[in-house]
Amino acid sequence: MGLEEPRAKYRQVADLLRAAIKAGEYPPGTALPGQLDLAKKYGLTQSSISDAVALLEREGLVRKAQGRPTFVQEIPTVKRIRLIDKDYRTNPGGSAFAEEMRRSGLTSKADLVELDVIDPPEQIVALFGLDDDEQVIIRRRHMFADDIPIQIAISYIPIRYAGSKDLALPDTGPSGIYARLAERGFGPVRFVEEIEVRSSTVEESRFLRIPTEQIVFEVVRSAIDAGDKPVEACRNILSAAQWKLAYGWRQEP
Numbered sequence: 289m290g291l292e293e294p295r296a297k298y299r300q301v302a303d304l305l306r307a308a309i310k311a312g313e314y315p316p317g318t319a320l321p322g323q324l325d326l327a328k329k330y331g332l333t334q335s336s337i338s339d340a341v342a343l344l345e346r347e348g349l350v351r352k353a354q355g356r357p358t359f360v361q362e363i364p365t366v367k368r369i370r371l372i373d374k375d376y377r378t379n380p381g382g383s384a385f386a387e388e389m390r391r392s393g394l395t396s397k398a399d400l401v402e403l404d405v406i407d408p409p410e411q412i413v414a415l416f417g418l419d420d421d422e423q424v425i426i427r428r429r430h431m432f433a434d435d436i437p438i439q440i441a442i443s444y445i446p447i448r449y450a451g452s453k454d455l456a457l458p459d460t461g462p463s464g465i466y467a468r469l470a471e472r473g474f475g476p477v478r479f480v481e482e483i484e485v486r487s488s489t490v491e492e493s494r495f496l497r498i499p500t501e502q503i504v505f506e507v508v509r510s511a512i513d514a515g516d517k518p519v520e521a522c523r524n525i526l527s528a529a530q531w532k533l534a535y536g537w538r539q540e541p
Contacts, residue, residue, distance in 0.1 A: 301330050301340035309349055309360055319357035320350065348498055348529025361529070362436065385431055385439070385461060394433040398441075400459040402428035405447065412444045415510065415521055422446060425453045427465075430495060437496050438530055443522040449474045462522065466511060474519045476511035483507050485528065496527050503528040 305326075308314055321329070323337045330337070341358055344350045352358050389396035408416075408424045418424070424444045431439035443465070445455065455468050466476050487501040496504075504527055511520040 297330070297332055298336045298339040299343065301326070301332065301337065302343040305340065305344060306347075306349060309344075314360045316360050316362040319359050322357065345499055346502055348502055348527055351497075351499075384463070385441075389433050392433070395435075397432040397435070398459075398461070399430045399432075400427070400456075401430050402426060403453055403456055405453055408444060412521060416444075416446050416518055418446060422448065425450050425456060427456050429459075438527070440492060440495060440525040441522055442525075443520060445469070445520045449519045462509075462511075462520075465520065469511075469513075469519055474513050474517075476519060477514050478512050480510045480512065481507055482510075483533065488525075488527075492525050496525075496530075498527050498529070505531060505533065507533075 305314075305320065314320055320326070320341070323334045323341065326332075326337045326340075327334045341350065341352065345352055345358075349361055350358050351361055385398065386396045404426055405423050406426050408418060408422075412418070412424060413422075416422075416424075424446050427443045427445070429441045429443075430437065431441060443462070445465070449469060449472065450456075451472065455472075456465065460468075469475055484506045485503060486506060488496065488498060488504045490500055492498075492504060493500045493502065498504075504525055507524040507526065509522045509524065510518045511522075513519050
């Protein structure tokens, strides 16, 4: 297929390679043709081909390493579905993440990598309206799909609601935490999610195995009780190349 003016030719090559990857011409884990071969195929310089491949790398479709071929990422794409009428009380031990993985035909795993009582960051102080000396539980979990790192979840619960970090033991998904908060009189009755699109940090890139500064979704979910107080907040970090976000709700009668 020839390239057309006036669009930048490296972007057109990126479009063609992206389409070939999604069509299965280059399956996950396989190498793309070398840049010299691609340059000959499209009649461009290797510099232009390098720009095209770099664009696909920023999108998370391929990975490069110095002196090695460029490989198609072995990354499952999953859909994160949030149904507003879903009730955690009907499945207090359930995991929305595990459900999402099952719908995508993937095997889920979640590792609790941090559980502690800390002085909260400013963002969390402001969200909860905490006093200067108040502490929170931090609960950091690394999430996997078919053993591929796919999500970071960091939740915060003020000690005034949690009592102690034992609230998070044994480890459970968000629904289990909400059920335990309900037992203490702070059960959530509504949830708010705020979504930010930003570049990944070095730490996030290292765990998610994506290029530094690749685009991620940061979804901050606040759980709010009957007194209109936020009782838990969770920051979910998701690679934009791995996830699609979908939201649904039911019209009230």
